Amino acid sequence: MIKVVIIGGGNVATHLADAFSKTNNVSLTQVYARNIEQIQHFKKFTSITNNIEQLKKADVYIIAVSDDAITEVSRKINLPDSIIAHTSGSVEMNAIKTNGSKGVFYLLQSFSKSKEVNFDTIPFCLEAENEKDLQLLETLAKTIGKNVYHINSEQRKRLHVAAVFVNNFTNHMYKIGADICNEHQVPFEVLQPLIKETAEKITKLNPEDAQTGPAKRNDQKTIQNHLALLNTEQQKIYKLITKSIQQNGEKL
Amino acid sequence: MIKVVIIGGGNVATHLADAFSKTNNVSLTQVYARNIEQIQHFKKFTSITNNIEQLKKADVYIIAVSDDAITEVSRKINLPDSIIAHTSGSVEMNAIKTNGSKGVFYLLQSFSKSKEVNFDTIPFCLEAENEKDLQLLETLAKTIGKNVYHINSEQRKRLHVAAVFVNNFTNHMYKIGADICNEHQVPFEVLQPLIKETAEKITKLNPEDAQTGPAKRNDQKTIQNHLALLNTEQQKIYKLITKSIQQNGEKL
Numbered sequence: 463m464i465k466v467v468i469i470g471g472g473n474v475a476t477h478l479a480d481a482f483s484k485t486n487n488v489s490l491t492q493v494y495a496r497n498i499e500q501i502q503h504f505k506k507f508t509s510i511t512n513n514i515e516q517l518k519k520a521d522v523y524i525i526a527v528s529d530d531a532i533t534e535v536s537r538k539i540n541l542p543d544s545i546i547a548h549t550s551g552s553v554e555m556n557a558i559k560t561n562g563s564k565g566v567f568y569l570l571q572s573f574s575k576s577k578e579v580n581f582d583t584i585p586f587c588l589e590a591e592n593e594k595d596l597q598l599l600e601t602l603a604k605t606i607g608k609n610v611y612h613i614n615s616e617q618r619k620r621l622h623v624a625a626v627f628v629n630n631f632t633n634h635m636y637k638i639g640a641d642i643c644n645e646h647q648v649p650f651e652v653l654q655p656l657i658k659e660t661a662e663k664i665t666k667l668n669p670e671d672a673q674t675g676p677a678k679r680n681d682q683k684t685i686q687n688h689l690a691l692l693n694t695e696q697q698k699i700y701k702l703i704t705k706s707i708q709q710n711g712e713k714l
Numbered sequence: 715m716i717k718v719v720i721i722g723g724g725n726v727a728t729h730l731a732d733a734f735s736k737t738n739n740v741s742l743t744q745v746y747a748r749n750i751e752q753i754q755h756f757k758k759f760t761s762i763t764n765n766i767e768q769l770k771k772a773d774v775y776i777i778a779v780s781d782d783a784i785t786e787v788s789r790k791i792n793l794p795d796s797i798i799a800h801t802s803g804s805v806e807m808n809a810i811k812t813n814g815s816k817g818v819f820y821l822l823q824s825f826s827k828s829k830e831v832n833f834d835t836i837p838f839c840l841e842a843e844n845e846k847d848l849q850l851l852e853t854l855a856k857t858i859g860k861n862v863y864h865i866n867s868e869q870r871k872r873l874h875v876a877a878v879f880v881n882n883f884t885n886h887m888y889k890i891g892a893d894i895c896n897e898h899q900v901p902f903e904v905l906q907p908l909i910k911e912t913a914e915k916i917t918k919l920n921p922e923d924a925q926t927g928p929a930k931r932n933d934q935k936t937i938q939n940h941l942a943l944l945n946t947e948q949q950k951i952y953k954l955i956t957k958s959i960q961q962n963g964e965k966l
């Protein structure tokens with residue numbers, strides 16, 4: 463039985479506390495949040511507190527707070543026999559300041575409070591100071607999830623910026639597509655099957671091989687026709703990404 | 715019973731001929747391709763030819779050839795009582811030159827020859843010169859599909875450029891994400907659940923409301939950290955899309 467304390471009242475903290483409270487092999491020892499209102503509903507399952515000085519003893523403390531608060535919070539947890547792990551994609555493990563063992567328990571997914579989380583599909587990106595701790599974090603992750611990766615701080619930084627491209631920037635491509643549709647009274651839903659297909663394709667082909675379209679074919683006639691239909695900002699993006707797709711082709 | 719002739723031996727032509735050959739309410743009268751080898755397997759179901767002068771009489775001729783060949787092929791089909799429709803996203807209906815009725819039968823999806831097509835999820839974007847023809851094309855589309863839209867030539871041009879953003883440019887975002895992963899020995903599959911989630915999210919939220927991340931939050935510290943990890947080309951794209959996401963925020 464692994465004893466876990468969750469630190470935080472946000473989306474990640476809440477979903478994790480919720481998941482751990484339902485597994486047999488984990489004892490959710492306590493949930494902490496500065497604002498105790500956020501964690502009232504955990505009262506039924508476990509001890510809750512808003513006093514960081516009164517944390518109970520546990521094997522693993524998961525700090526799911528904002529990036530800037532990680533160091534400060536970790537200083538309060540000085541337990542040499544425990545792992546103190548944060549959940550951030552962009553913060554180094556060594557930002558944790560403690561006498562205990564440091565770790566990272568990063569879930570690569572965007573969470574929203576209202577939406578049910580399917581932990582079976584979420585990659586758990588784990589890091590620890592030694593093999594024993596890594597094994598414990600892995601055992602813990604597997605009580606609620608399936609896909610576990612060992613990702614060090616350097617790799618995680620890169621993964622985080624890669625995630626910005628495939629999530630935020632991709633979403634902005636959808637946004638531009640939706641803008642173009644809206645301007646011309648075309649329902650955006652017409653594009654949704656293509657969006658789904660594009661996302662599914664790269665589970666079977668690598669993205670470079672999956673590429674199609676006028677940029678890849680260097681179909682200048684279509685490219686010029688497209689540019690004539692766009693506003694200045696859209697043109698800048700169209701030109702830059704088209705160029706980038708084509709440079710890529712040359713490297714082959 | 716609608717009589718259909720399919721003109722072309724490529725992916726779209728093949729998938730359409732295949733689908734029509736299996737429905738009860740359509741008679742696949744003939745398949746034409748310049749290179750008859752491409753359509754040999756339709757011999758079992760229907761007449762095939764590589765002589766454009768020997769097309770049989772039908773209600774609808776679907777010209778699924780390359781954009782540049784549409785006009786030339788359409789000149790060969792002068793049947794006043796038939797609809798002659800092309801399948802291109804980027805060519806105007808009036809590129810068809812015929813004594814017959816003009817139409818468009820555009821399927822907004824990327825096709826590959828080897829991959830089975832699920833027509834139930836594909837949007838059929840239809841255009842015709844009059845309501846009667848539009849109804850006939852709609853009836854025809856619904857024998858094999860479900861999602862039918864009336865999209866005129868101006869709208870279709872815009873839809874085609876929007877599709878480049880949500881398909882080709884999105885795929886390039888995946889490519890950059892994969893490059894970053896590969897350089898640092900992180901398996902790209904770690905990003906795939908996030909990619910899937912991002913694509914699914916916009917079926918429930920519009921892309922503008924679905925946006926998250928450092929650009930949206932104007933989190934300059936993270937943005938600068940990210941830029942320091944990227945090569946020059948990736949930086950250009952990161953900066954431009956970040957700026958575009960933020961300009962968008964201002965308009966709100």
